[in-house]
Amino acid sequence: MTLREFKDLLVTHSDRSFRLLLPDGNPVPVSFHVTEVGRIRKTFLDCGGTLRGTDTCQLQVWVGDDDDHRIAAGKIARILEKASDFLNDESLPVEIEYEDEVISQYPVASAGIVDDAVILRLERKHTDCLAPEKCGLPSLRNLPRRTFTLPSCGPDASASCCG
Numbered sequence: 001m002t003l004r005e006f007k008d009l010l011v012t013h014s015d016r017s018f019r020l021l022l023p024d025g026n027p028v029p030v031s032f033h034v035t036e037v038g039r040i041r042k043t044f045l046d047c048g049g050t051l052r053g054t055d056t057c058q059l060q061v062w063v064g065d066d067d068d069h070r071i072a073a074g075k076i077a078r079i080l081e082k083a084s085d086f087l088n089d090e091s092l093p094v095e096i097e098y099e100d101e102v103i104s105q106y107p108v109a110s111a112g113i114v115d116d117a118v119i120l121r122l123e124r125k126h127t128d129c130l131a132p133e134k135c136g137l138p139s140l141r142n143l144p145r146r147t148f149t150l151p152s153c154g155p156d157a158s159a160s161c162c163g
Contacts, residue, residue, distance in 0.1 A: 001108035001120075003057045004090035007080055009111055009118060014074030017117045020061065020096060023106065023124045028061060028098060031069040034076060036060035037083045039092070048131025057087055058105065060097040073118045096122055 010018075020028040036059070043053045059076075080087070095105045106122035113119070129135055 001094050001111060002090060003080070003087060003092045003094055006057075006094045006108070006111075007077060007090070010073040010077035010080070013113060013118050014072065014077060016073050016113065018071050018073045018076055019117045019119045020098070021119060021121045022098075022100070023109075023122055029063045029067075031067050032061045032063045032071070032098075033069065034059050034071065034079060035062045036097075037079055037087075039083075039087050039089075040095075046130040048134030050131060052130065055089065055092055056095050056105075057092040058095045058097050062099070095125075096120065098122075 017030070019030060020032070022028060038058045038060070040056045040058045041053065042055075043051070046052055057080075094108050096108070097103060097105050105125055107125055108120050109123035110121045111118065112121070129137060
């Protein structure tokens with residue numbers, strides 16, 4: 001979702017509440033606060049030696065102890081308006097930064113209106129090799145993700161795995 005699409009959605013439904021759904025379908029608690037709005041610039045060298053860059057509009061959300069806190073779509077729109085001087089590119093993709101067990105950034109997969117709320121469905125962000133042809137790798141996009149099992153360490157385990 002671009003910043004322009006996000007702002008249009010918020011302004012069109014300014015009187016509705018604003019909600020977030022994590023990739024696993026669980027909601028972020030409705031009492032979250034938007035603690036930061038930022039333009040994030042990442043400049044990096046990929047594994048093939050190409051200099052690249054990305055820009056995103058990132059909203060940081062935080063859940064405090066005040067369970068009765070609620071935020072409306074119109075308030076988010078006003079916050080974004082205050083940030084327009086440095087966001088100044090409405091084609092920026094929007095991401096949500098949220099800490100559950102770890103701090104994660106989530107791109108917006110889709111948006112919708114359900115009952116009295118604007119709801120953003122978030123998706124997971126993944127790493128990838130950006131230059132597989134230079135690394136001598138096949139395309140990694142269609143390969144299954146690898147998982148690793150660590151040896152157990154304990155009284156019955158061999159000494160080599162624990163030290």
